[in-house]
């Protein structure tokens with residue numbers, strides 16, 4: 001068996017918070033990512049979904065080296081990334097790219113599209129000036145932008161077009177893995193569909209792998225081969241796409257799927273949702289036992305007080321993993 | 328008298344590419360306690376409409392015309408200091424981009440208490456208490472500690488919820504919510520929508536909900552207005568509009584909504600083509616270059632939004648206002 005492209009093992013990222021809290025003075029640790037493990041194979045897309053604030057962006061940013069990891073390991077083609085120096089990172093920067101939610105904030109407003117796209121090419125020494133110019137035009141073509149607009153500035157494009165520029169920039173260095181943090185959340189449905197179709201097409205063409213974070217589960221279902229569900233800094237379930245949607249196992253996954261809004265007023269106003277009750281748990285002070293137990297609608301099905309006392313490990317069973325004391 | 332009455336509102340931007348008609352003459356009314364869903368393509372003028380209602384169009388390059396009456400007052404004629412008393416108080420706005428509308432240098436607590444101290448004359452400690460309650464209501468854990476954090480220390484969705492909590496603090500009569508839940512997962516989104524509905528029930532707040540999530544519109548809006556290229560092209564009660572959309576753009580929009588049961592081996596469906604350049608609008612119907620039903624006459628004159636024969640519905644596609652569609656609708660409207 002060949003090695004996965006990316007192996008994330010027991011990754012944690014804690015942020016120091018305080019001492020300037022209103023409550024106490026002690027420095028606290030906010031456990032944004034608290035022991036996450038998963039693999040991504042070459043050419044495979046993994047969707048990462050979960051509650052707002054559960055640590056998805058922090059996880060993504062730690063993997064690409066924007067945050068130093070607190071502990072744990074991230075291996076790319078077997079090479080440990082978390083201990084690399086800035087210089088040591090350079091070749092991997094080329095192979096692992098990131099696309100952000102807000103295309104405008106992540107593009108320099110003073111640079112033309114030509115400059116934005118030439119930057120990674122020049123940085124990684126991908127061709128002489130003339131070749132690079134041709135590559136920039138080819139990149140624009142690949143993402144469906146008019147190569148004649150190469151001298152324009154970001155503000156002269158619509159939101160969807162700006163997101164395409166972000167994608168073109170990510171593609172410039174010929175990566176194997178693109179980490180996408182809510183790349184289509186800010187776009188209307190029609191443009192969103194165009195971008196998702198584009199990402200799917202580019203994956204086929206360049207054999208790309210994606211780590212794809214999004215809240216729109218219909219989009220995740222469309223693009224991703226596998227889906228990982230995160231809750232309070234941990235993965236609670238990871239499985240092939242159809243398994244998650246047809247046969248969700250973790251109670252949080254079930255609650256999440258039941259809340260997807262349906263574009264039909266009659267269905268939307270009458271259907272049943274699993275409402276999450278109870279206090280929202282805090283990464284500063286996570287609950288004992290299963291992090292989901294204070295809000296879990298199925299905890300009573302587990303005998304004794306295991307849910308509130310014992311942390312369920314993420315256990316692999318066949319092609320899927322689950323962290324829950326229920327069978 | 329309606330709570331809000333907008334007449335012929337237009338906003339143009341004078342740019343070096345030419346005049347961008349971002350909002351091109353729109354009119355609508357809103358009653359107390361009502362929710363209007365405002366949907367439409369990216370760049371169609373939804374955010375600019377909301378900003379114009381609050382007198383927040385940057386000028387230059389922006390120029391706003393038309394009338395906005397709110398609660399018996401013509402707010403489009405108010406001076407800036409008078410407007411400031413209305414904003415964040417009787418009308419509040421949840422901005423589309425929380426990162427640019429929260430001050431990165433101030434703690435969350437500082438920004439939230441300011442509103443209460445300024446508009447409601449609360450003491451600092453009372454304001455802090457209310458701010459913490461507000462953060463708890465939008466589902467932030469440990470709200471007291473969160474008050475001491477800075478915007479960059481929160482996740483994207485948490486910042487959005489801070490904006491929502493701020494928008495609700497003063498119990499507004501009118502809430503302009505611009506994509507309030509785009510950065511939220513669906514369970515928290517449901518919780519936030521429920522919270523907004525409760526504020527609405529308690530205070531009779533009218534809500535303009537801008538969103539590209541048609542599932543959210545389906546679940547919350549009483550009426551829907553669909554914008555395309557600066558104009559409202561269709562408006563009607565939510566149930567009818569979803570069941571029987573009249574305008575070809577609305578039809579295209581509804582059929583490109585991603586669903587959990589769609590075929591993943593197919594491409595996601597989208598409306599082909601791109602929206603028109605607002606600085607170089609062709610004559611005739613703005614949707615004509617992308618419209619599957621386009622006729623020669625569509626390209627000569629820009630169609631007006633007209634009542635379509637069904638009570639409460641209007642539509643700006645003259646080719647679709649056929650009597651049989653009107654019949655289909657009144658049949659639906661019967662119990």
Ligand SMILES: Nc1ncnc2c1ncn2[C@@H]1O[C@H](COP(=O)(O)OP(=O)(O)OP(=O)(O)O)[C@@H](O)[C@H]1O
Pocket residue numbers: 015016017030031032051052053054055056057058059283479480481482483484485510511512
């Ligand atoms: N720089 C930071 N300093 C302190 N805390 C941080 C920092 N960045 C993130 N956090 C905290 O880490 C937790 C996880 O945040 P993260 O942005 O990873 O969430 P997320 O899953 O991406 O949420 P969303 O869906 O809302 O974007 C949150 O509690 C957040 O407040």
Ligand SMILES: Nc1ncnc2c1ncn2[C@@H]1O[C@H](COP(=O)(O)OP(=O)(O)OP(=O)(O)O)[C@@H](O)[C@H]1O
Pocket residue numbers: 159188340342347349367368369370371372373374375376385388423605
């Ligand atoms: N300050 C400005 N100067 C010039 N043009 C502007 C300015 N602000 C907005 N516009 C233009 O006005 C049009 C309408 O923009 P608006 O932000 O209202 O769109 P929207 O419907 O809210 O789109 P989205 O769904 O992407 O948020 C766009 O073409 C935009 O480029």
Ligand code: SF4
Pocket residue numbers: 250251252290291292293294296297298299302307312323324325326
């Ligand atoms: S371990 Fe217990 S509390 Fe946690 S998800 Fe499973 S049933 Fe619920």
Ligand code: SF4
Pocket residue numbers: 574575576612613614615616618619620621622625630643644645646647
């Ligand atoms: S007026 Fe013509 S082009 Fe415009 S929406 Fe109607 S049919 Fe299409």
Ligand SMILES: [Mg+2]
Pocket residue numbers: 056057058482483484
């Ligand atoms: Mg995030």
Ligand SMILES: [Mg+2]
Pocket residue numbers: 373374375423505
């Ligand atoms: Mg907008």
